Amino acid sequence: MKKYLLATAALAMAVSINHGVQAQAMAKPGEALDMVLLPKFLGILPFDQAHQGAQEAAKELENPTPLQFLGPTPENSVAGQIEITTNATTQGVAAIMISNNSGDQIVPAAKAAQEKGIAVVTWDSPIPSAEGEDVFVAQVDFSETGVVMADMALSILGEDGGKFAILSASPDAANQNAWNAAMKEALKGEKYAKLELLDTVYGNDQSEESYNQALALVDKYPDMELIMAPTSVGIVAAAKAMQDEDLCDTVKTSGLGVPSEMLAYTMNGCAPEFALWSFVDLGYLTYQTAYAIATGALKAEEGASFKAGRMGEYTITKDPTRDAGLRILMGPFSVYDKDNVEAAAK
Amino acid sequence: MSALGRLKSWEGLLLALLVIIVAVNIEHSPYYLGVGNIVNLFQLSIEKIIVALIMTLVIINGEIDLSVASVMGLAACVLAWLFEMGTPMPLAIVGGLLAGLAAGLFNGFWVAYVGLPSLAVTLAGLIGYRGIARILVEDHPIGNFPEWFNLVGQQPLIGPVTVSIVIFALLFVIIAITLHSSALGRLVYVIGNNLQAARYSGIRVRLVKMTLFGASGTIAALAGILYAARLGSVRGDMAAGFELDIITIVLLGGVSIFGGSGNLAGVGLSILVILNLRNGMGLASITGNTQTSVIGALLILSVLVPNMAQTISNKWNGRET
Structure with a gap:
């Protein structure tokens, strides 16, 4: 009996260690990956902040290939996002990070990217049907x-x-x-x-x-x-x-x-x-997620977790707002008042 | 310099521009000449270039149709609305095409029979047809079309060539024959050159204009339906703003905005110039406003250069006499 208990305990420990290892999943820095950050359109402050956060993550992960920040003009947002996704697929980039403004109309282009082995991570705004998307990095609940x-x-x-x-x-x-x-x-x-x-x-x-x-x-x-x-x-x-x-x-x-x-x-x-929410953090977390998926360190499936640099550990869960979607929930909100607004405004 | 000579030199200029763009693209990107990329190059703008073909006739005829993009949206929304109500897809497609035909004939009626300027009539159409489209689908996207419909928009038909590209090629041939070797084509030029003279010489101006606007609406509807098939989902804002790109292609092709001159070869070259330029910039990761400015600059040149050439040649001739 004692032996059995011990064995069970050992097994449990082994499982938890294994689990622990999985939870510690960290992408190996320094891989040269061509990655595209695609906002809804260019020229809007929050998207520039997300770009800044993504660049910070790129630097930390020592990716020698510069991050491409590509976006359409506001008047041409839908067709432009599809065109950029398609061209990025032609170029065979490693990851595309989309703040989707095209609803499900982006699906054929995103699917084509996935079929070519490209990691497709959405942020800020997901693909409603979740088709063609690995995971959505959600800012807040x-x-x-x-x-x-x-x-x-x-x-x-x-x-x-x-x-x-x-x-x-x-x-x-x-x-x-x-x-x-x-x-x-x-x-x-x-x-x-x-x-x-x-x-x-x-x-x-x-x-x-x-x-x-x-x-x-x-x-x-x-x-x-x-x-x-x-x-x-x-x-x-x-x-x-x-x-x-x-x-x-x-x-x-x-x-x-x-x-x-x-x-x-x-x-x-x-x-x-x-x-x-901080768009800088959102860009940072999105880049970390896309890099981890593109290097194979993170599998886009429910329950998989990874360490996203300075922001700590995140787990992929089902997205309660979309039937078939997976999400990483960033949260929480930052509430600003007299005491902290000046620092945040810089 | 004769008008014919100037046109020829304009096409020569476009051809030279095309050669330069293609050379730069080949030099710049190893992906450019890939079969997949060449197909995508057409596919990403296929609906616009289909509509540009019929727009060429409308503009040579001395009119303009600003409502084409809204008609594209209207046809796609009518199709999606009918489909959502349980109409079989083939009938929904017919419904979309009929909506386009009706919109085109409505435009044509006010222009041909009432004599209103097409700029005003089709501007109203641009707003009105978009409004109807938005009312039909409200704010929710409609998708989940039958698989075969989506494949029409996305899958290759002959080798790597898609249905839309085949339709474009067929339309190009049909419209080229119509414009350059049919009675209707000659009338299009005559009316565009001198409306009054055409009227007095007994040409059925109204019939020609109704035919062109009806065709414009129908072909725009066809393009809108192909767009819906390519994207697999329909929204109220579909194709919004496309009219400017379409008119840009036609004007860059050497078609005079005042009517009466231009030809389909020029428009064909213009299509190749713009598509290759866009694709090259896309592959070089030049997007957004930079891309828009480059194409805008090209259009400004296309309007300025022929006019300046005309002015200079007039002055020169004036000095000689």
Whole structure:
């Protein structure tokens, strides 16, 4: 009996060691891999930040082949992403990292890349059907977005709560709608009982339109104390509108924003708190993931884990938002206020 | 210099440009001459170059059709909408083509019978047809088409050559014959050269214009359906903005924006120039705005050079007399 127990224990240990080894899976640095980072389009700050993070990872992994940062123009995003993916396949690169703006229309091109042995990793925005994609590096969990926004509202309005409105991007932006729905879901919690959501309006991610929508909210709801804008365009427009109208003392702004664009409004109290994930980290983690898959150190399957440099260990799981998809969840949010926004804005 | 001579020299210029681009591409990328790459080179822009063929006739006729990309989107969305409602795919394809024909004839009616400028009519079409397309599929992508439909867009048919490329080649021949050796082709030039004269000489101007706009709508719809098959999924914004690339190809081909002159050989060369240039830049990892600027610069030159040549030659002749 004792022997049996010992043997079992030894076996268990062996299994756990094996498991431990697998968990420690680390890509061997220094391999020359041609890798392409493909944003939705060029010329947008968050994508440049992701590029910066990917370059940092490339340097750490000592990949002698320079990272290619290729993207279409905004007007040509769909056809351009397909064209770049196809040309990268022709060139036989090792990995393509796509922030997908083409829905499932990218599938044939992505599949062709996979058939040629190219690692296809999506980030920021996945392939809806998950076909042609190895794994999606997700910035945050959609339901977490709702909780983070509800928490910020509570923190700004205080224990006594208050009334607020949402200034969103467009009525048909899938991610925005998911976040707003998640926030409404979170608001049902007892903790947020004193928060009252007045209205949801849309500024279509246009500065002028968002600015006017914010002012219209003030006119419509004199007792509103907060505008929550889960869009980096809307939040700046709302904060600017409140500042221009000298309303920052009575109506605060919060939501999802880029630190460098929000710095002034956070420091002068118009937008005391806002949140965002780090696009630098997202780019870094995406590169680490793609490199590990391309070198064979990481298999794109459920339960596989690997060490992503300075960001630590990550495990591939099923993506709860897509039936057939796999994801690596980066998280968590960074919440910015007076104390940390300056450092983040640099 | 005669008009004919100038045209010939324009094609000569395009041919020289093409030779340079091909040489640079061969020099630059070992992948360029691969069979797969040559097929992709056409395949990635195949829908645009199909529509450019019929656009050539429309512009030579002295008109323009800005609505083609929206008609492409409309046809794809009608097809997807019908398919989603349970219509068998072959019927859905017919539905898409008919939608294109109807859109084209609608444009043609206002231009030919009411006498409105095609720039205004088809600009309205660009907005209106896109609107209908977006209403039909709302904001959700429609996919999961039958396997054979996707294969039409993606799989080779003859050797490595895809269905779309075969359709392009056939259309090129048909339109070349129509334009350069048929009665209709001669009428297209005559009307484009001098609308009033054509009217007074009893040419059935309206019929010709209706035919061209109807054909433009139908071929744009065909291209839109091929695009849907190539991508395997349809969205409301399909092909948005393609009209500018299509018109660029035609103008670079030496077709006068004022109508009356140009030929299909020039447009064929222009297609090869732009496609090879795009592909070469893609393989050299030049994308985004840089690529757009290079092609934009090419178009500016294509408009400026012939006009400047004309001005200079006029001045020169003026000095002589």
